[in-house]
Each structure stands twice: as structure tokens, then as C-alpha cells.
Amino acid sequence: MNRRNFIRISTLGAGGAMFGSIGFGNDREPSLIDRLTGNTHPVESGYTRTPTYCEICFWKCAGWVYKNDQDEIWKIIGNENDPHCNGRLCPRGTGGVGMYFDQDRLKTPLIRTGARGKQEFRRASWDEALDLVAKKLDFIAKKYGPETVALITHGSGGKLLATLMKAYGSDSVAGPSYAQCKGPREVAFGLTFGTGLESPEPTDIRDTRCLVLIGSHLGENMHNSQVQEMADAIDRGAAIITVDPRFSTVASKSKFWLPIKPSTDIALLLAWMNVIINNGWYDKEYVEKYTTGFDKLKEYVQPFTPEWAYGITTIDPNMIRDTAKEMANASPAVIIHPGRHVTWYGDDTQRSRAIAMLNALLGSWGRRGGFYLPELKEIPEYPHPPFPPVAKSWRDILAGRYPFAELPLANAIVDGSIKGNLNDFQYRGWIVNGSNLNMTMPDTRKTLEAIQQLELLVVIDTMPMEITGWADVILPECTYLERYDVLRNDHNREPVIALRMPATEPKYDTKPDWWIAKELAGKMGLEKYFGWKTFEEFLDYKLTRMGSSLEEMKKIGVKKYERTSGDLYFSAENPPVFDTPSGKIELYSSQLEEAGFDPMPRYTAHEEPPEGYYRLIYGRTPSHTFSRTSNNPNLSAIMAENKVWVNPKVAANWQLKDGQDVWLKNQDGSTTSFPAKVRITERIRWDSVYIVHGFGHTSSQLTRAFKKGVSDAALITKVLLDPVMGGTGMRGNFVTFITENPDKEVKA
Amino acid sequence: MRFAMAIDTKKCVGCSDCVVACQTENAVPIGYCRDWIVEVNDGTYPRLEMEIRSERCNHCSNSPCVRCCPTGASHYDYGGTVLVTPHKCIGCGACIASCPYDARYTHPKGYVDKCTFCVHRVKEGLPPACVAVCPTKCLYFGDTDDPRSEVSQVLKKRKYKRLIPEAGTNPNLYFLI
Numbered sequence: 074m075n076r077r078n079f080i081r082i083s084t085l086g087a088g089g090a091m092f093g094s095i096g097f098g099n100d101r102e103p104s105l106i107d108r109l110t111g112n113t114h115p116v117e118s119g120y121t122r123t124p125t126y127c128e129i130c131f132w133k134c135a136g137w138v139y140k141n142d143q144d145e146i147w148k149i150i151g152n153e154n155d156p157h158c159n160g161r162l163c164p165r166g167t168g169g170v171g172m173y174f175d176q177d178r179l180k181t182p183l184i185r186t187g188a189r190g191k192q193e194f195r196r197a198s199w200d201e202a203l204d205l206v207a208k209k210l211d212f213i214a215k216k217y218g219p220e221t222v223a224l225i226t227h228g229s230g231g232k233l234l235a236t237l238m239k240a241y242g243s244d245s246v247a248g249p250s251y252a253q254c255k256g257p258r259e260v261a262f263g264l265t266f267g268t269g270l271e272s273p274e275p276t277d278i279r280d281t282r283c284l285v286l287i288g289s290h291l292g293e294n295m296h297n298s299q300v301q302e303m304a305d306a307i308d309r310g311a312a313i314i315t316v317d318p319r320f321s322t323v324a325s326k327s328k329f330w331l332p333i334k335p336s337t338d339i340a341l342l343l344a345w346m347n348v349i350i351n352n353g354w355y356d357k358e359y360v361e362k363y364t365t366g367f368d369k370l371k372e373y374v375q376p377f378t379p380e381w382a383y384g385i386t387t388i389d390p391n392m393i394r395d396t397a398k399e400m401a402n403a404s405p406a407v408i409i410h411p412g413r414h415v416t417w418y419g420d421d422t423q424r425s426r427a428i429a430m431l432n433a434l435l436g437s438w439g440r441r442g443g444f445y446l447p448e449l450k451e452i453p454e455y456p457h458p459p460f461p462p463v464a465k466s467w468r469d470i471l472a473g474r475y476p477f478a479e480l481p482l483a484n485a486i487v488d489g490s491i492k493g494n495l496n497d498f499q500y501r502g503w504i505v506n507g508s509n510l511n512m513t514m515p516d517t518r519k520t521l522e523a524i525q526q527l528e529l530l531v532v533i534d535t536m537p538m539e540i541t542g543w544a545d546v547i548l549p550e551c552t553y554l555e556r557y558d559v560l561r562n563d564h565n566r567e568p569v570i571a572l573r574m575p576a577t578e579p580k581y582d583t584k585p586d587w588w589i590a591k592e593l594a595g596k597m598g599l600e601k602y603f604g605w606k607t608f609e610e611f612l613d614y615k616l617t618r619m620g621s622s623l624e625e626m627k628k629i630g631v632k633k634y635e636r637t638s639g640d641l642y643f644s645a646e647n648p649p650v651f652d653t654p655s656g657k658i659e660l661y662s663s664q665l666e667e668a669g670f671d672p673m674p675r676y677t678a679h680e681e682p683p684e685g686y687y688r689l690i691y692g693r694t695p696s697h698t699f700s701r702t703s704n705n706p707n708l709s710a711i712m713a714e715n716k717v718w719v720n721p722k723v724a725a726n727w728q729l730k731d732g733q734d735v736w737l738k739n740q741d742g743s744t745t746s747f748p749a750k751v752r753i754t755e756r757i758r759w760d761s762v763y764i765v766h767g768f769g770h771t772s773s774q775l776t777r778a779f780k781k782g783v784s785d786a787a788l789i790t791k792v793l794l795d796p797v798m799g800g801t802g803m804r805g806n807f808v809t810f811i812t813e814n815p816d817k818e819v820k821a
Numbered sequence: 822m823r824f825a826m827a828i829d830t831k832k833c834v835g836c837s838d839c840v841v842a843c844q845t846e847n848a849v850p851i852g853y854c855r856d857w858i859v860e861v862n863d864g865t866y867p868r869l870e871m872e873i874r875s876e877r878c879n880h881c882s883n884s885p886c887v888r889c890c891p892t893g894a895s896h897y898d899y900g901g902t903v904l905v906t907p908h909k910c911i912g913c914g915a916c917i918a919s920c921p922y923d924a925r926y927t928h929p930k931g932y933v934d935k936c937t938f939c940v941h942r943v944k945e946g947l948p949p950a951c952v953a954v955c956p957t958k959c960l961y962f963g964d965t966d967d968p969r970s971e972v973s974q975v976l977k978k979r980k981y982k983r984l985i986p987e988a989g990t991n992p993n994l995y996f997l998i
């Protein structure tokens with residue numbers, strides 16, 4: 074037997090588990106294996122370990138990197154003292170070693186020699202590559218102004234690059250994590266409670282009695298501490314209510330699964346509010362004391378009965394009542410989870426508002442088992458001169474569109490880089506760090522059109538992702554296991570910080586972002602913004618002002634602080650503060666009304682798939698993060714490609730067989746570059762197909778991920794823009810199957 | 822002493838962390854695994870059920886793999902664990918054929934390999950790597966001869982099943998249902 078199946082899926086009555094196997098070569102021969110005789114295998118004690126926090130996803134769990142006795146990186150184990158992971162990393166964090174060992178990594182700076190998009194580069198020294206970038210940035214600043222350069226970044230490395238941008242004179246620093254992901258819910262909770270959610274979301278799952286998940290597949294998205302708390306909640310017998318057109322993992326563990334018709338969630342939320350208000354199941358004292366607009370809401374939801382919602386959502390009215398009752402019984406220890414990737418249909422801020430309002434009615438905000446009041450540690454800044462004024466900020470550039478956007482929109486930067494889209498303004502240069510825009514942004518063609526018009530594209534990454542093929546200059550970043558970074562500082566139940574330090578020297582000719590930023594600053598005459606000599610000095614400056622030191626943090630990795638803002642929940646000593654215009658929770662949003670939007674969420678019917686087409690739903694799998702881990706040797710061994718989930722009825726119509734190759738084509742004729750295998754399963758509705766996001770790489774340098782599965786980005790050509798804050802709704806695309814290679818068709 | 826593992830199928834989310842952690846802890850070559858995930862689906866939309874299990878060698882008390890091994894490489898060891906001594910193994914594959922659970926594979930170096938219950942860790946007082954990493958804490962490991970052990974306690978409280986009992990191997994993995 075060669076390569077084994079790591080995940081064996083079977084259906085009862087269909088002949089038991091499938092144990093097929095295919096041949097596969099080994100990537101790396103671990104030296105440890107030779108010593109695996111007898112019982113002398115090394116354990117934790119006696120081995121060197123260095124603190125880190127994980128960079129495989131945004132949860133940033135703190136851990137320890139262990140080396141073996143040959144001084145090689147061996148394994149990464151969670152830090153027991155870290156509330157993000159409680160000593161247990163998720164599969165991606167555990168497989169983080171693969172990011173270091175991946176032999177496909179970018180190995181040296183590269184300068185483009187051929188046309189954009191053709192992988193023609195020559196090797197360069199860091200000095201030459203950075204000189205070129207600095208010269209180009211100077212040129213753009215003089216000709217168009219520095220504000221025409223944008224930084225698009227994801228992850229911890231971008232912080233110092235952002236400093237460089239501000240010193241240079243641009244504030245267009247965007248992450249796809251906002252307008253392509255959690256932006257709408259941040260705005261919605263901000264409008265309702267006066268505070269966004271941030272990360273990790275302050276959901277008090279630890280103490281909840283009822284957890285409601287709307288399209289959020291916790292457990293498939295491994296938001297580590299949340300998944301841990303959810304498992305504890307299952308142990309405690311808390312009720313889980315899952316609303317999802319797909320029978321997700323968590324749906325299988327739920328007391329109630331509501332197999333909703335996609336795109337109708339707002340109708341369900343309105344019906345829940347109707348039931349809860351009309352039965353008097355809301356938290357009367359809380360609503361009375363802390364909210365405004367209840368009477369208007371009560372009147373507004375009258376038509377939205379469960380029977381009304383049934384016709385829209387296909388959810389049985391009794392099920393709607395029963396689940397409303399379940400929530401009410403648990404109140405205030407109930408969480409209507411805000412979700413994370415919420416840019417679906419373009420009315421996402423309104424849907425998130427409905428979620429926020431339902432939480433308010435049930436009195437869960439600021440209450441045990443609902444949402445706790447998180448606290449963040451303040452980290453002192455390393456002194457630097459004030460940044461120059463920005464001639465045109467990202468907000469000026471939007472010219473009044475998306476009035477509630479709080480952060481720059483990556484999609485607006487893509488748009489604004491295409492001539493004529495923003496009147497006289499055009500972005501001229503991008504620095505892209507850790508964001509494979511070809512796959513993270515919807516509509517790959519548009520992204521490429523924008524790139525073709527740029528004067529400069531610098532890509533800083535660890536891997537030869539698709540975006541690197543379009544760069545003028547590629548700067549190879551070392552992995553998180555080989556570098557220092559800024560301190561991790563996310564809000565939590567108690568303020569907590571974590572240190573990342575190099576466990577080993579950078580492999581190949583790669584460098585940390587902070588080094589790249591500081592060197593570039595030096596070449597651009599901006600060194601005064603980077604006053605420190607070494608990064609150790611930069612960190613120690615901060616840590617010694619926070620009652621710690623770099624020395625101490627190297628030993629402990631994670632430091633918790635006492636809360637200074639009072640209790641974790643509202644109390645007599647800790648009365649609530651709502652940073653809204655009324656100083657109360659706004660069930661009726663006057664801010665939205667003033668800006669010309671619906672003050673209370675409205676259900677709008679969304680377009681439905683034409684005959685022979687199915688709604689494209691995408692999601693996560695526990696062993697991968699977006700498109701960035703698909704080439705990781707340890708993680709691609711777990712899951713190498715995505716499959717197209719098809720309901721058996723649909724499969725029968727199309728005469729599809731399990732495991733057969735299909736290409737997907739969307740409503741605009743955009744077709745996947747590669748085929749994916751069909752997975753026939755009852756777990757998906759008949760009006761939709763499902764794929765895991767992040768596969769279908771077209772970069773041949775990703776030797777494990779190349780041509781494996783399909784990319785949803787190519788199929789999301791229709792973007793439903795959220796007029797409130799500019800989010801890009803991506804669930805309005807419909808696909809059909811092509812069973813013969815479409816390339817062959819063209820040739821014939 | 823009788824080591825056993827209980828796997829809570831109600832909590833397991835099939836994330837494969839146990840697989841990856843085993844891989845790094847025990848330097849299992851990429852492309853092979855000592856533990857794996859099984860997903861079993863039943864019903865038709867929308868009346869569905871799913872069971873997820875993290876599986877590995879059952880460290881059977883009556884194991885056909887030990888019985889059929891011609892060299893004694895497969896043997897009972899500490900706490901009833903079933904282990905393979907690599908340098909005694911000739912790679913004949915008789916044990917692989919005899920195991921009803923498909924728990925063994927041939928290592929590229931020529932010997933047969935499988936789950937060891939991480940005895941090297943257990944002897945140091947540490948739980949097996951998969952148990953230590955599992956984000957849902959759905960794996961319980963311990964001594965079923967000791968009624969106070971966590972695994973004995975959870976088996977007392979919960980309903981469970983064992984796999985392929987009809988094979989008569991007397992397996993030591995318990996699946997909480």
C-alpha cells in the first residue's frame with residue numbers, strides 16, 4: 074500500500090468505506106525516522122523551543138516551535154497559556170512546519186524581464202531589487218503623487234510596510250479581510266451597539282446555552298478557541314441551531330438544522346423577531362433600558378410571520394417558532410453568531426444588522442453566555458516624527474460612495490486602478506503582501522485588467538502564488554518560523570500579548586517584512602520613521618514599557634494582563650456604554666436613515682439560478698486557509714484538491730458519477746481552468762453546488778497545488794456591491810457543468 | 822494496565838489535526854498516516870445524519886497481526902500496546918493483510934508501521950500527540966484497568982461502540998455515540 078486515504082467518506086448502504094490508494098513520492102525524508110526504533114523517541118523535555126504565534130490564519134494562536142537534536146524544526150505545539158488556542162493548535166497550525174519545508178518557496182528576489190503575466194524573471198540581489206522599487210516609488214510620487222500607491226496586505230508582516238506607506242504619503246492600506254470578508258458585520262454591529270466585533274469575536278460560547286450559526290460552519294472554519302468552546306458547549310448540552318443550505322459538520326451536531334433556501338436569511342431573521350416580539354419572549358428590562366426604536370421595530374415586523382417566511386425560506390413555520398423559543402429560553406445566554414465571511418448578497422450590512430438586533434432583543438450583548446466585553450492592551454509606539462499629510466485619502470477617492478466604510482476597500486483599489494473608473498484619479502502602484510489577489514478578489518479578469526495598467530507591482534510573499542507572476546519585482550519573505558514580527562495584540566477576555574521570534578535562520582535568500590520596510594525606507598530617505606537599529610530593540614522598547622521585556626517574552630511567549638475596564642459583562646458597577654448617536658442600542662438606525670438607507674433591514678428577493686444552473690456556494694475546510702496553504706506538503710497530504718458537491722437528484726439529471734471530472738461554467742460564460750471531481754452527496758441542496766475555496770492554482774511553480782481542483786474566484790464574475798460599506802457580495806453566481814474538456818471543444 | 826482510547830463522535834469535527842500532529846510528532850512520511858478520519862453519512866436531504874470518527878490501530882487484546890507475524894516484530898508491549906520493532910520486521914505484509922481495520926502500512930524504509938499510542942510520550946507522562954492536540958478534546962486516553970482514569974470514567978457515563986466486534990480482536994478503541 075502506498076499513499077493512504079486520510080479522509081475516508083462513506084454512505085451507509087453504499088458498500089462501506091472506500092480504501093482506494095494511489096502511488097505518491099515522498100517530499101522529504103525526515104531524519105528522525107531513523108531513530109524511531111524502540112521507545113527512545115524524544116519528547117518535549119530537553120528540546121529547544123522558541124515562542125511564536127501562528128501565521129497560517131488570522132487567529133494567530135501562540136505556540137512553541139520545537140527543534141530536534143539535529144537542530145531542525147520538528148513540530149509546533151500550542152502555548153498552554155494562550156486564550157486563542159489553550160495549548161492546542163488547529164491542523165493548519167500543526168502543519169505550519171510544511172510552510173518552512175516547502176521546496177517551492179520563493180528563494181531570491183526576482184525582477185521581471187518579460188511581459189506581465191509571463192513567468193519571466195531574473196534573479197537579483199536584495200540591493201538591486203530594493204533600489205528598483207525605491208526608484209519607481211520616487212518616480213510615481215513625483216509624477217502622480219504618493220497617494221496613488223496602495224498597499225494590499227494580509228497578516229502580521231504588513232504592519233511595518235503600512236508604516237512605510239504612511240511615511241511615503243499614502244493611507245490606502247487595505248486588506249481583503251475587510252470588504253471581501255467581515256466588513257459588513259463590523260459596520261452593522263457598530264451601527265447597532267456602537268462597537269464592531271473585531272477578532273477574535275467576543276462570543277461567550279464558553280458559557281452559552283444556545284448558539285445560532287447562520288451560514289457559519291464553525292468546525293470547518295477552524296477559528297480555534299471558538300471551535301474549542303463550541304465542543305465544550307456540546308459537552309455541556311448547549312443547543313446549537315444551524316442555518317445552512319448545506320449539511321455542514323456543525324449541522325450534524327446541532328439540535329436544529331434549518332436547511333434554508335440560499336439568499337433568504339433576512340426573511341428568517343425577521344420572522345424570528347416577529348415571533349420573539351409578539352410572544353413577549355424578548356428581554357423586556359434590557360430592551361426597555363438600553364435600546365431605542367423598539368416600538369418602530371415591533372410595528373415593522375408585524376407582516377413577517379413564520380408563515381410569510383416559510384414561502385421564502387422553505388423553513389417550516391413550526392421550526393421557526395421552536396427555534397425562536399429555544400433562543401428565548403436560553404436568553405440572555407444565547408449567541409446569534411455574527412459569522413466572519415459575510416459578503417454574500419450585497420445586503421450584507423442589513424443582514425448583519427438583523428443579527429445584531431436579534432441579539433439585542435434577547436439581551437445577549439454584554440451578558441454571560443452572549444457577548445463578553447473584551448479588553449485590549451495598549452502597546453506604546455516606538456517614537457517617530459509625524460507622518461506627512463495625505464494629499465488624497467482613500468475616503469476622498471471614494472467620493473461619497475459607501476459612506477459607512479471604515480477601512481479602505483481592496484475592491485475599490487482594484488477598481489480605481491482602471492483608467493476612467495474614478496474620474497481623474499487612478500492608482501498607479503501596488504505593494505501586495507501575503508494576499509494572492511488573483512484568488513482572494515472576486516472576478517480574476519478584472520484584477521488582471523487593473524494590474525496591466527499599473528506602473529509598479531511589487532509582490533512580497535513566501536510562495537510563487539499566481540499574483541507573483543504579474544509582479545515587476547518579487548521580494549521573497551521568510552516564513553513566520555524564521556522571523557520576528559510585531560507583538561500580537563488582539564482583544565480578549567483579558568488583555569494578552571504574544572511574541573513571535575525566529576526559531577531558525579531564514580532558509581534561502583529570504584527576509585522578514587520589517588527588514589524590507591526599513592531597507593526601503595533607507596533608500597527613500599524615510600529612515601527617520603524607522604529609528605530603531607534592530608528589531609529586538611524595537612520590541613524591547615515596547616515591552617519594557619509594558620512591564621515585561623524581550624528577555625521575559627522569549628521565555629514565556631504569552632503574557633496576560635489584569636483587566637482594567639471592569640467586569641467581563643454589564644453589571645451595576647459596570648454600566649453599559651453604547652457609542653451610538655443616541656447612546657443606546659439602535660434597533661432603528663437613524664444613521665442609516667440619514668444616509669438614505671433602510672433604517673431597519675428589509676428582505677429583498679435575490680436573483681435565482683436559471684434553468685440548468687446552480688448557486689455557487691463556497692466555504693472552508695479545516696485543513697486549509699484560503700489559497701495560501703494548498704501547496705503546504707503536510708496539509709496538501711490531508712486534502713489536495715476540492716470537489717464539487719452535487720445533490721444526488723442533480724447528479725442523476727446530469728448523469729454524473731461520483732469522482733467524475735467536471736468543469737464549471739458560470740452565468741457569464743466564465744469557465745474554470747481545470748476540472749474538479751464530483752462528490753455526490755445528500756449534504757447539499759438541489760439548487761446549489763458547493764466547493765471549498767482556495768484550490769485550482771494556475772501557477773505551475775506550486776508543484777503540489779497546480780491544476781488541483783477549481784478556483785471559485787474565476788466563477789465569481791458577478792459581484793453584488795453593498796451600498797452601505799462597499800463589501801463585495803459573492804454568492805450571486807450560478808454555475809453549470811461541462812463534462813467534456815472545454816479546451817478540446819474549442820480546438821475541434 | 823490496559824491502555825485504551827475513547828473517541829467522542831459527538832464532538833469530533835473531522836478536522837484531521839490528530840493526523841497532522843501524529844505526522845510531525847512521529848515523523849510519519851508525507852503521504853502516509855497512522856490515524857485517519859472516517860465520515861459516515863445516512864439519510865436523504867434534509868433528514869440526514871453524519872458520524873465522524875478519528876481512527877487508528879485498535880491495539881487489540883487479541884490481535885491477528887501479532888499472531889501472524891513470522892519474526893516477532895509485531896508484539897504486545899507496555900500497557901498492552903501493539904508495537905512493531907522495525908529492525909525485526911521483514912516487510913512481508915502478513916500483518917497488513919490480517920488487520921481488519923486497515924491500520925498498518927509499509928513505511929518507505931521497508932518495515933511496517935502504525936500507531937504506537939505514542940508510548941514514548943505516555944512513558945514520560947504525556948498524552949499521545951493526537952490526544953494532546955485535538956481542538957475539540959474529543960479523544961480520551963488512559964488505563965481501562967484503573968477505574969479512576971478519565972477513559973474509564975467517560976466509558977461509564979457514555980454509550981459507546983467498538984468497530985467490527987465480530988472479528989473477535991477485542992479492540993481497545995471505544996467510539997462514544
Ligand code: SF4
Pocket residue numbers: 127128129130131132133134158162163164165166167295296297698
Ligand atoms: S487557528 Fe490554526 S491556523 Fe489559525 S492561527 Fe490558530 S493554529 Fe494557526
Ligand code: SF4
Pocket residue numbers: 832833834835836837838839840858874875954955956957958959960
Ligand atoms: S483532532 Fe480531534 S476533532 Fe479533529 S479530527 Fe482529530 S479527533 Fe476529530
Ligand code: SF4
Pocket residue numbers: 877878879880881884885886887903919920921922923924925935990
Ligand atoms: S487494529 Fe490492526 S494492527 Fe492494530 S492491533 Fe488490531 S489487528 Fe493489529
